[in-house]
Amino acid sequence: AAEPGLAATGFMLTLDTRSDRADLVAVVRLLLTWGVLTRVAGDEDAYLSAGADVLYDVRRPVLGALLTGSRGPSTITARAFEARLAELTAEPVAETDELRNQALRRTLTRRLLDEPVVYYDELTEDERAYLVAQRHNITGRISEATGLLPELRAEGIAMVDPDDELTDVRMPEQRTDGHVTLLLAEYLAGRARAPRGELLAFVRRAAQAHAGYWRKGVTDPGAETELLDIALEKLTGLRLVDIDIEVTRDGTGTVIRGRPAIARFALAEPTIREPGSSPGRQTRKATAHAASTIF
Template sequence: MEQQEYAVGATRVAAGRPDGRTGGAGRGTAAAVLAVRGPEAAGAAGTAAELAAAADTESVAESAAGTAVGADPTGLADPADAVGGSRADGPQEPAEGLSPDPGLLRLAHWFAAAAPADADDLCTASFGLYPARHLGAAAEPGDPAVSWWHGPTAHAASAPRAREDRADGGLRRARRDAAALPVVRSGAKPGRPGRHRRPERTRALPELPCDLPDPVAVELPDAERRIAARLLLAHPLVTASGPHADGFPLIRRHRDWLTERFDTLLGYRLVVGPWHARLCKAGLGPGAARRLEHPATGAPFTPADYAQLTLALALLVDAPEQLPYGQLLDAMRAAAPELAPELAPELAPELAAGAATPPDRAALGMALAALAEWQVLGDLPADPADTAFVLTVDRELARAVPAGPPALADDAADLIRRAAEAEPATAVRRLLAETPAVLAADLPEDRRAWLHEHRLSGPAALAEFLGLEAELRAEGVALLDPAAELTDLALPGTGTLAQATLLLVERLVEEVRPLPGEAADGDVPIADALIDGLLGDIADDHDLPARYLADRTALRRDALDLLHRLGLITPTPRTTWLLRPPAARYAPAPDLHPTPGTGRHSRPTTPPREGTRA
């Protein structure tokens, strides 16, 4: 298994458990947010208290099962428990009918009634399956009191590649501009994630006295723990047979240490069973959502898609292992006729009276694709109308998808609020671990005070735990991942959109960067005309895909969406966009003292003489 250089030589972070931690799904949670019926409650709706007891019992049983194999140094109790072994859940009775989980059914209605942005927030709060997101390029050391606008940058100039050497999917200089001055593609370096990893070198270790520990043996557990922690933060649901199965034995082997670290630092609950590991992340609060996307096409989920996903999940938590597709559709229509998909008029005649705009087949396809990606479902029918197709259901994974211990929130807004509740230390550490940059201006007063007091020790502890690099500036802190592995969006990155976006942000910074003393600690407005003009220059200077050449609006939409999701720009009601200080780390270093009379930002050093023009 590939291991990157930041996993080697990790040191343990000082232990300690903050008192009074609330929120999320970790130990000490004051109020949980979601109900998932346990096996004991199958077939009966039950009260909220009964649902809570059932799910808590299940959680304790899973923890006990994981602890029982703790003495095995490999993390596997026996050959039957090995990765890739056969799984026996015992015989199952065929279900006469499927009964929906009441908490998830209620959540499905909340999704259906939510606005698109609120639905993304609700998904983040209720499922917590979002990956961490960090900016790339190594941290640049500098004075923490200096602004990102004026401090050291991560800008890396590179000459344009010739047409024959261009990496697939990347930008290239247009042939008709070959005689023009080269355009710097700052930071748009080719390569796959992990390109910053130092190559492993074989070297002879010095002979040590027998009573001294082997340095390789000492470093290996720390490296394994860091790899496992990074994997869980990037993929909160890891299975023994999924795409990240190679890392599952490491999670099993170090589950006790990982459970304590995630709980202490982030307030996250980690459940490790024989066949899957689930890191139950907390919500990020209103406006900080991570939208769910189709695993193949990347299309974002709509409220109707989320509703279909949650409605299906509400039935699958108690479904048999082999479930006819038509039976699932029948159960969805019976549980929530107004939410059920309309596959054909004869399949759902009641929808005409139950919903003004019934969900379509595409929404169900999005939902099933996500469930298959999480391995809750096995293979999907090639034809959505093939109701005789038999689905393979993993009830254990279906119950692991909701993030919270069971208790019901009052409404969608209450669930989003509860999921993000935490003491200041835990809340700020979560933002540092999950988001590209944490700006003090965005934090409430108590969290801003904690960040100011612990701006060295707080980020350093997480950097050691996760193999990240801390960059401190006057506006806040960013934990960076030069390996571009602990992030779902990479900047710098490969591909046309990532490279065009990088060119856009560096040119935006050069155009609107404030001089010292000119509101250097805040966001800067960007005019629409400037965005359109710079994107036009980029399109003229480089060969772009046909869809962007034919539709400049699509290029603008996709580039601004990427910058927004990375936290480098933010919308505002009064102006279209604001450029945020961390964006300046990708632009060339500013010339803070230009020659008088030259440059856009230059200022005259002496007043003009009489009779001359200023």
């Protein structure tokens, strides 16, 4: 109410009048609709007519997911949706080195929390330099606040959820779709790129090999298309692959390229020690495999 810009227009909100209370009730009911508030006691009509109190619970997980910005929507002049959204979320320009470092720290912390993997080659030069220099400090604060564990690699950083509570796309996952995704990740981990047709053939072979364990219908003609699409949706969501359109002399086709983090799902032959042998006398068995954790 004391904001000079509002006072200059003659705007006042004292909640002493019914019209003022009606404005507040409209806001509260919107928050109730969104699930931010839950009514505990009383109702808005009683507040509106007599000023009676109403008690609410605040659902902070919902509140934390709402779109917020440094600018009020009423200050935005753009008309097109994308332009309005850009103005709403635009960060103020930092004028000092300290403010610029703070802005970089906030931006990088958000990305590490929001994205499964943050690759260095996708950052600006300033972001990359700051993250490389401060990665232990930034990831340490995130770990302390959330329990996520950092994987620091040459290509980037992934914050891993050891309790599997903060992700909506899991890898690995059980059942048919999860097994297809894991097999596809293993296949792509050993290749720089693979045409979509090659992956469809791979899924068809896998369906035949695992038909006794997967859901019914996986060996039907065309079933591999759905299985592949589900798997690729998971892998792209986890930043493990990119899907590109490639033009060759034979025409245009879809190509899937593995990102560095997909190497975590590569398989390799383990070194197995024979019973009674010393650690120095080990042989390799082609019948067993172990997962590589290189990324």
